[in-house]
Every structure is written in structure tokens, then in C-alpha cells.
Amino acid sequence: MVGETRPLLHRLQRLELAVRAAVARRRESDPQPDDPFRGLYLSDEAVDAALATAREPFDPWPVHSTEPVAEQSGGPTTTRTDGRSGDRLAALAVAAGLTPLDEALLLVALAPDVDSRFEQFYGYLNDDVTRRRPSIGLALRLCGLPEAAASARLRLAAGAPLIDLALLRVDSPDRPLLSRGLWVPDRVGGWLLGVDAPEPLLVGLAAPVTPSGPPPADAAPLGRALDRAGARLAYLRERPGGSAIALAAAALDGAGRAALAVDLPRLAADAHPAELATALVREALLTGAGLIVGPVQGDEPWAVWVRLTAGEVPVLAYGTQPWDPAWTARAPLQVEVAPLGAEERAAVWRSVLPDGLADGLDPAAATAQFVLGAPAIQRAASVAVQLATAAGEPVDETHLRAGARTQNAAGLERLARRIVPEVGWDDLVLPAPTLSLLHELAGRARHRDRVLRQWRMRPGGGRGHGVTALFAGDSGTGKTMSAEVVAGSLGLDLYTVNLATVVDKYVGETEKNLERIFGEAAGVNGVLLFDEADAIFGKRSEVRDAHDRYANIESAYLLQRMETFDGLAVLATNLRANLDDAFTRRLDVVVDFPVPDEAARRALWDRCLGERVPRAADVDLDFLAEAFELAGGHIRSAAVTAGYLAAGAGRPVGMAELIGAVGREYRKLGRLTLESEFGPYLALAS
Incomplete structure (x- = not known):
């Protein structure tokens, strides 16, 4: 941590020397240096002094240019901003395309958050003890530039990376431009000082994704497109059983980047989606990550796509519908995410399941009928292991299938009735x-x-x-x-x-x-x-x-x-x-x-009565099968009715209950109870 902050602190020391020189110059031109109320009002002497002298820049302390750092150095050596180089500000400048002037302005605004003495310095130089952050005018002068320098002002306007990436904020828009304050968001300042806590605004909206298991076959080409071809927007159209998130994470890893998965519907539903999108891009920039955004619904606000795709952070969007070119000004690289093949699926199962499986169990074969992507397989395996552990058994086919079923989406249950099979x-x-x-x-x-x-x-x-x-x-x-x-x-x-x-x-x-x-x-x-x-x-x-x-x-x-x-x-x-x-x-x-024949009807009567139902000695299944041409559903209904009749009478199921139940079933069907069918049991059918 000390090694990471040393370059930043060294730059602040240089800034402090510039501020000391500015304070000394300010004292030389101050008509009332001993006035205890200076900064709280404007005296006649102060106005006269302002009229007598022009607002000149202070001695420049940084080397400033309007060319990005990467271009000056002949190209960046890395696009990562994770601080491995030891100088996070320099790494951020390369990744965000900042100029040396941008770096200087950022450092001037950051100084009060690192050293509280700068609050007093800036209050004195602003000639207002209540304004303890640098104004735009003061920042430009500290950088050795005139307050009216157009090229410098553009670095603090929309379209400049400091503003578009929210690395620097400008407050008090109702004030004149030069008196507006500059400040660095806490996430940016903390990161520059080596604090890696994530942006609080993004909790529940974005989460890191780490590749696990064998990489998908299409990951390497997509990674090369991101790393070498400079692709910055891709759309992964996901088919059932495909895993766009797994493919995107593996591709970003191949390109040397971390992955940050974003819940796009939740982002679009926020009251301020554009601001959140900017925070996401900034977070990806700070952590050297790419954004995995989805699922795309097609109704996201235009401003969200503008903010997400404006910079150089790779954005890999995914969804199930075709890409509409009207969504973004930048054309995406489109990739079809096919379902995992049998060998790929088997490899994922092997990578996520522990030892101690049931003898002879082939997880891929046992779940071949399930269409699952790699993340779904990982979650299903986790559930299967928990079920097996709770039962004190090795993981078997039953556990695997139960885990796989937990990955079903719940939307279908609003449109159809789910039945858990209980028959074989x-x-x-x-x-x-x-x-x-x-x-x-x-x-x-x-x-x-x-x-x-x-x-x-x-x-x-x-x-x-x-x-x-x-x-x-x-x-x-x-x-x-x-x-x-x-x-x-x-x-x-x-x-x-x-x-x-x-x-x-x-x-x-x-x-x-x-x-x-x-x-x-x-x-x-x-x-x-x-x-x-x-x-x-x-x-x-x-x-x-x-x-x-x-x-x-x-x-x-x-x-x-x-x-x-x-x-x-x-x-x-x-x-x-x-x-x-x-x-x-x-x-x-x-x-x-077909309608069951006599042999099938007898088997159905026997199966529907089951082994637990007590039967009287007079039960004649052969007669029931021969006499009554009923389908299986009707036989089951009659058997259940007979069970209720027997339970109400407190005795085993006998022919009286069965014939009575058949008679009721006949009446439901609108059929006549003929003596030729019921024979000696006709009286029981009434």
C-alpha cells in the first residue's frame, strides 16, 4: 500500500510547493494581510488592489499538454488500472486517455482529501474561508494557465474524460464558471490512495465474475478481438443452454481483464440510470475490468447505452433477441452463444463436482436431457452436493436431477401448472x-x-x-x-x-x-x-x-x-x-x-385399489373387468369413490362399495345401468 501511494504523495509535495509560492504571491499583493475578517467581506482596499493588478497564473508546477499520456509515450504498455505499476494515477491516465493537464487538475482537486492543510490553503487563495475546495479559476492558475484559456476550459467540460467518466465533479452550476468548485468522488480518491472497496452505488447492481471450469470454445476468438482488434462492444445472443456470462468472462480473462456483471433491467429501472451507467464505466476503468451487461430487453433508455459505450471500456452485452442497430451509435461485434456440447457439458460437470460420487455415475449422461449452461451446471452441482450431504449419501442421479430442476425459471408457472411427477x-x-x-x-x-x-x-x-x-x-x-x-x-x-x-x-x-x-x-x-x-x-x-x-x-x-x-x-x-x-x-x-381391453381393465382395477387399501373377501376383479368397459381414468375415479364409501362405513372395500362407485361413474357419464352389465349387483348400483 505504501509503495502504491508514494508516487501520489510525491506529486502532492510538488503541488504543496506550488501552493506555498502562490500564497507568498498572494500576501505580497494583499492590501490588508492582518485583517481578521478577510475573506468574509470585500473592503475598498481589496477592490482597489483587484483593479490595479491582473489575475495572472501562478508559476506552473506540472508539465501540461493537451495530448493524452498514452499518445505522448508512444502507446500504453497496459490497459489495466489495478495499480500493479505502483503509480495508480499514471495507470489511470493511460487507461482513461488523460493529458498531463488532466492529471494536474485531478491532483489539485484531490489534495484536500489527502492533506487537510490544503483546505486552509485553498480558502486563503479563494479569498473565502468557506470555500475549501479549489475553484476552476484557482486550479487553472495553479497549473500555470490563464483563466480564459479555452483549451484548458475544455478539459473541464462535457466530452472531456475527467467529466464524462466522473473522475472529477464540478459543483455550484449557478456560480460563474471560474468560481465553481472542483472535487473528486470518494471512490476515485480512495482508489488512488490504494483503497479497493467497491462503489457503494453499485452494490446489488454489479458483481465481479470469475471464470471457472473449462473456457467455452468461442472464448479465445472473442478475447483476441477484445485484446488485439480493439473491439469495445459485443453482443452475445444467447440460445437456450448457452451461457453468455461464462463466455464473456472467459473472453475478458483471455484479454487480461477482470469481469463485472451488470443487471441491466435493474439499471434501466433506476431513477437515474445514466448516472449509474457512468459509475459502472468508471468502476470498470478503475479495476481494469470489462462490463458484462444484460439481459438486453430492448427498452433501455438511450442515455444508458450512450454512457456505457462512450469510452474504451469493453462492454459485452447479452440477450436472447436480435440486436437492433438503433440501440447504439457504435456497431457491436455479434456472437451467437450456442448451447454447450456434450463434451463441454461433461467437462463442466467434472470440474465442479467433488469426489465421492455414486459408483458408475456419469453426471453428463444422467442430465443429458437438461439444457444447462456452465453457470447453471455449477449451481445445480452445488445444490446436488448439499442434498446428498444432508441425506448422508454419495451424490447420485436423483440428487443431480433435483439440482438441475432448481435452475428452472419461475415465469412459466404463471402461465402453466407445474406438476412434480410421482408415478413411474x-x-x-x-x-x-x-x-x-x-x-x-x-x-x-x-x-x-x-x-x-x-x-x-x-x-x-x-x-x-x-x-x-x-x-x-x-x-x-x-x-x-x-x-x-x-x-x-x-x-x-x-x-x-x-x-x-x-x-x-x-x-x-x-x-x-x-x-x-x-x-x-x-x-x-x-x-x-x-x-x-x-x-x-x-x-x-x-x-x-x-x-x-x-x-x-x-x-x-x-x-x-x-x-x-x-x-x-x-x-x-x-x-x-x-x-x-x-x-x-x-x-x-x-x-x-386405445380403450383398455378386459385384461388391461383387471390390471387397472388392481393397480388403482393398490396394496394399502383393505379389501373384503367378496371383491371380484374379474367380474369388474369383464362387465364394465371403462377407461383407466374412470376406473381410478370409481376406485377412489369406493374408498370413500368404505371409509365412511368403517369397513374394508367390498363389492358393495365398488358396484356403488361404478353406478355413480355411469351416471356421471350419462350411461344407463343395465341388468346385463351389473347382473346380480344391479341393486347395489342405485
């Missing part, structure tokens, strides 16, 4: 061909990265990397439960879309609602279930009036949006024939759910 493959009672297709669907979700990205089996055309399936069958045949099983086998949550939040009577609103759902689903690792899908994915028809035209526009939009979807979506319908044929071509898997 053993709970399904379906024909073998149907089960085979469901397993295929789960396999597509697990291996889509290899097939679609590594093997490029779906190139071009702007197609997404999603998996889409259609579940078609009568009500109660197991479509929703099967979607839950598929989600559970993948370790994902199930999100069922509520059509009430989607369909809107106003033209164009349904598409907007669906776009919000698809947009939120892109940031969520889950299975998206559209129940009663024919309501929004119906056939296009011949246009006879405006209603038909807009209905067809809605269907055409959905066709295009499904083509670009990157997630896992299931469309469930009772009426497959009502779906547009163009949707069928875009589906990866079509699963038909």
Missing part, C-alpha cells in the same frame, strides 16, 4: 406398442443433443432442437398420466398449459399468449403439456369470412412456432381427426391410447 413406468397399464412409443419419446429427449447437434440430423431451415409428441385417445385412457411418467423418467417437471390463459376472443391475443408460454418454456427444463390441444391446434378451413381468416392465421403461426421450439412438448387430444395435418408432419412421435 410400473404405474402404467398400456399395450406394449404404446409403451414402446413412450419409451422412444423419452429416448429422443435424452439423445437429441447427439442426434440433432453432433450428428446434425436436422440442419438448416431455422428448425429448433425440440421434441414434440401427440397423445391421442379417448378421455381417461392415460394421456396425462403418461406425460407425467415420461417427465418423471427424465427427471423433469410437467407443466400443463391452462387453455383459459391462452385462448382469447380478441384477434392476435391467443398468439401473444402462446408466444409468452413458448418463450418462458425455452428457459425451463420440463415437459410442456397442451391438454385438449385441438382447441388451439385445429384444422385450417376455407375462408368464408373474417373469422375464418384470423383462425387460419392463428393456426399458421402455431405451425411456425412449433417448428422452432427447442423444448419437449406433448399435445393431448381426444379428437385426433380435428388436428391440422400439417401438425402431424411436424410431430416426432404420435402415440394412440
